[in-house]
Amino acid sequence: MSSTVSKPTAAEPIKVALLGCGTVGTEVVRLLHEQADDLAARVGAPVELTGIAVRRPNKHRDVPAELLTTDAAALVARADVDVVVEVIGGIEPVRTLLVDALSAGKSVVTANKALLAENGGELFTAADDSGADLYFEAAVAGAIPLLRPLRESLAGDRITRVMGIVNGTTNYILSAMEATGSGYAEALEEASRLGYAEADPTADVDGFDAAAKAAILASIAFHTRVTAADVHREGISAVTAADIAAARSLGRTVKLLAICERVTDAGGDEAVSVRVHPAMIPKSHPLAGVGGAFNAVFVEADAAGQLMFYGQGAGGAPTASAVLGDLVAVARNRVASGRGPRESAYAELPVRPMGQTETAYHISLDVADQPGVLTQVAAVFAEHGVSIAAVRQEGRDHEPSASLVVVTHAAPDAALRSTVDKVAGLPVVREVVSVMRVEGEEQ
Template sequence: MKPIRVALLGCGTVGTEVVRLLTDQAEDLTQRIGAPVELVGIAVRRPNKHREVPEHLLTTDAEALVKSDDVDVVVEVIGGIDPTRGLLLEALRGGKSVVTANKALLAEHGPDLFEAADASGADLYFEAAVAGAIPLLRPLRESLAGDRITRVMGIVNGTTNFILSAMDATGAGYGETLEEASRLGYAEADPTADVDGFDAASKAAILASLAFHTRVTASDVYREGIRSVSAADIAAAKGLGRTVKLLAICERVVSPSGQESVAVRVHPAMIPRTHPLASVNGAFNAVFVEADAAGEMMFYGQGAGGAPTASAVVGDLVAVARNMVASGHGPRESAYAALTAQPMGNTPTRYHISLDVADKPGVLSQVAAVFAEHDVSIAAVRQEGRIEDASLVIVTHAATDAALRSTVDKIGGLPVVRDVVSVMRVEGEE
């Protein structure tokens, strides 16, 4: 049996676990694939930092490793855009299949990679790019290929979910909870990619591309992070039987004329505590998929971490290796639908709005008049009076996001409104 020769780019937390799995499960992998897997090289920046890896496998010349004739498959766990993009394009153009966990690269330059793979007949697998070990992308790409997916919604970032879960459990503010997450290792030294929603937006772009057979990039995704979520927002959600989660939402939208488009967004939202996503706490991920024939499905599990992510990487490697043994290849890019990305302003959403208002007659009627003026329907109102001012909480029915934003802007200018305390979207309710 001719071995499947593998080059590994990167040997950090995930890469080290990939090496361990390939070593510990070598015999089983050979039986599952029908050929042995041979690790022929590992590209790293500082070889002296990887004493757990056989020294003869280490190299600092990633380009030479990728170009080597002794390599059949390139596994990439470096991350980032450059020089990774060039390395993977070089591998694919040379006929080498690629397994990657790089969501940012796929969200920005996925079409380039797919085109290179198609041109050479190589495979491109990327299960680990979204939701770690959770088998999510392959069901979208293969198992549900005969169905029509209408919506994908879920929690795809463990750091932000840990922070919001802790805020909900303790009542603490965002800043102190982020510090705790950093101390426990759930947040990076620079948490920007997570807390500002960049990580989730990249994953949402990949999910939408697969679900709707359309090329969706990170620039098509509306993005809001969790920095502005306060302890008061969490408390308000609790008072209404809700909790706050950072959600990635991808959905088909049909205009009144019947024209289809895709709306892809990432933002904090209140969801009912009875919703299955409300019980997803800590660093776990969960994603709901809705399809015409299959109905609702939920995928749940460890969304990050070295071992879970390495599990998905090696799973992809097994799939690629099996294709090679059978002289075949895996699924290609499916972007035939070519749907347009709908701007956030045209996307139907619901709002939870908390206002500080003067405690006197006629306040609610003035506020309600602004909603009516912008054709936004009010679903629920709660008012609590104090000595000099009052708290007014309004939950809307679905309306375009642009109409809701305009409504909030005008309400903030009313003389009876002292402050717009918070504005948050509401999901998971009919």
């Protein structure tokens, strides 16, 4: 007795509109072309690029002219488009385009961290109302699979902390300062020459890029809507070669960190703390060895324990890899008439102000070289309820001044700031040379 197994009927193609064809968009087009057969096999249907919205079509001669258009709104509105992939960046007109796409039931894949950090709630609402998918793995840490593990793999766990290096430009600059002993300006110039820094590096070096990513990470990890405006942000332009040297002498290194924490007050009420700033971390910490333009994120969860995600956090091909991964996921969902995970913001935890967030400080002072200096400085710390963890004082040959370094235990940031301000006004203190937070000591 024989039986015949019928082959599955070929599914209709999944048609994709691409918004933007710069460094990342060009790589997306290349991968869609080169991997067409594999993508079709993984999705269960062909994936066809039906249009690409660009500003200047004549600059894209490697792309078939019939795919190019300057009318992004018309492309998004086309009835045959199933998925909109956005790699333009910025807020408008992208926000309107993606809300329109989602409202029409089209799935959206975006790499736009700034938009998600500012208007993510609006996008999720539009997706929920229509039953469309919204995926954005490429918005944080490039090719590193990070958001999906937080969003799906750890959905059954309780995440307590996410701390990471999420900006390659600043990590390259700080790594170069440590390796060569150069100052910030010299390291930034070198990063620009090698293409690691943009012509206008403000978004990177002032922490805006990392703050947007921190908002996205905190929103997912703690099931709470967090925007970029909720994130305390400091950049690296004030970091000096002396700061790097001081960290090295203490067995630490300096990194720009995005830190998202679930915190509990004395009454047992939970909140979220989200901040971006440079900090000294021990050389023994897993993030300390992340050099150059690489990214890494350290996650702590109740059941899973400690996890670390590491890899290339930017660049055309790595980011396009994450975009294609999302595209495969949403295309599979459409073929199967399903949908991916929705926004999880049920916790609605408040965001704790930076002043109430507990941190530790490394404070370097230039003081008079005379008896009683340490006593006067310590009295100010005690007055503000700040405990000193370590202190080191070194005199200078043939000079009437000395170097005094104080490392504190964790205390509310506002108390630490007030302490530094009061110490700066002491007659025996000539200058507050540097103030930097200390993180990761528990590791």
